[in-house]
Amino acid sequence: MSANTYLQVTELDFSDIRTNLKAYLKSQNQFADYDFDGSAMSTLLDVLAYNTHYNAYYLNMVANEMFLDSASLRNSVVARAKHLGYRPRSAQGSLATVTLTITPTDSPAAISIPKNTQFQGEVAGISYIWCTSNSHSVNINANGVYTVDSIDLNQGIPSTFRYTANTSN
Amino acid sequence: MSDLAGKIKRKEIYSDIDLGFFAHPNTGKLTKKVNRDAIRQSVKSLILTDYYERPFKPNIGCGIRYYLFELFSPAVKQQMESAIRETIANHEPRADIVEVLVEERQELNALVVSVAFMIINDPNPVVLDVILERVR
Numbered sequence: 001m002s003a004n005t006y007l008q009v010t011e012l013d014f015s016d017i018r019t020n021l022k023a024y025l026k027s028q029n030q031f032a033d034y035d036f037d038g039s040a041m042s043t044l045l046d047v048l049a050y051n052t053h054y055n056a057y058y059l060n061m062v063a064n065e066m067f068l069d070s071a072s073l074r075n076s077v078v079a080r081a082k083h084l085g086y087r088p089r090s091a092q093g094s095l096a097t098v099t100l101t102i103t104p105t106d107s108p109a110a111i112s113i114p115k116n117t118q119f120q121g122e123v124a125g126i127s128y129i130w131c132t133s134n135s136h137s138v139n140i141n142a143n144g145v146y147t148v149d150s151i152d153l154n155q156g157i158p159s160t161f162r163y164t165a166n167t168s169n
Numbered sequence: 170m171s172d173l174a175g176k177i178k179r180k181e182i183y184s185d186i187d188l189g190f191f192a193h194p195n196t197g198k199l200t201k202k203v204n205r206d207a208i209r210q211s212v213k214s215l216i217l218t219d220y221y222e223r224p225f226k227p228n229i230g231c232g233i234r235y236y237l238f239e240l241f242s243p244a245v246k247q248q249m250e251s252a253i254r255e256t257i258a259n260h261e262p263r264a265d266i267v268e269v270l271v272e273e274r275q276e277l278n279a280l281v282v283s284v285a286f287m288i289i290n291d292p293n294p295v296v297l298d299v300i301l302e303r304v305r
Contacts, residue, residue, distance in 0.1 A: 014224070014225045015225070030184065030201075031184050031185060031186060031201070032181070032182070032183055032184045032185075033183050033184060033185040033207055033211070036211055036260075036261065036262070036263065037215070037226075037229050037260040037261070038210075038211035038212060038214045038215035038218075038260055038261050039185045039207065039210075039211045039214070040185050040186040040187070040188045040202075040210065040211075040214065041185055041186055043214065043223070044186065046223050046224055046225075046226065047224075049224075050224040050225070
């Protein structure tokens with residue numbers, strides 16, 4: 001047995017890992033052909049070094065994502081920020097709280113505004129759609145005006161996804 | 170004398186894993202290829218390896234499969250033989266090529282590659298036949 005009876009595990013590069021494995025194999029005399037490109041030992045060393053390199057790269061990326069300073073994925077940054085008390089959120093549509101006054105052609109007792117009723121507005125020449133987030137009932141007041149306060153309008157149009165479920169499975 | 174000769178273990182200069190990964194019938198250990206057999210296996214492995222097949226070593230290989238999609242003409246035959254010679258010369262320093270022959274076997278839809286080479290410090294030549302045929 002030679003002096004190299006331990007395995008170096010500090011390298012991350014493919015060629016360095018392979019060199020270390022070869023240095024380790026020099027300490028045994030069962031198989032001697034690891035130095036020749038066509039040998040089965042060489043092929044096996046390639047696979048082992050590739051696998052080790054692959055794992056080293058993966059672990060390096062995992063370690064990066066575990067710290068706020070080095071994380072690159074948004075999910076990782078959000079997870080690290082949660083530990084510090086932050087609660088990041090995504091971009092979302094604007095919310096408007098409006099007072100609605102309606103002038104009907106007839107004189108009903110009350111006017112019903114269903115949920116998701118669309119309102120169009122314009123900001124800087126661009127049209128936007130807002131929708132009511134709840135249903136409302138507008139009653140006539142003492143001055144004979146149909147008005148209601150504090151109606152929340154959310155920007156955007158709610159979408160519905162429908163699919164058919166096969167309950168026999 | 171013959172008993173004595175039988176007890177003298179043949180010196181293993183080259184030793185490699187058997188790519189068949191067979192267990193030894195008596196010991197159960199992984200069988201080995203030694204000396205001439207190890208080099209034969211290495212040469213065969215090199216011939217059947219394509220470029221970019223080995224990770225991080227794109228230049229190891231023979232590229233013999235590319236020629237299988239060509240019409241088998243004397244020019245292609247010559248190119249295949251040259252590719253095999255070059256590969257062995259570049260990657261197997263233990264073998265000294267004597268002859269490379271590529272022959273067609275129309276009845277089998279196959280090509281037979283015969284490689285004759287000398288092993289360094291061994292007076293006996295080694296002949297290796299590799300049959301190239303479709304696998305599916």
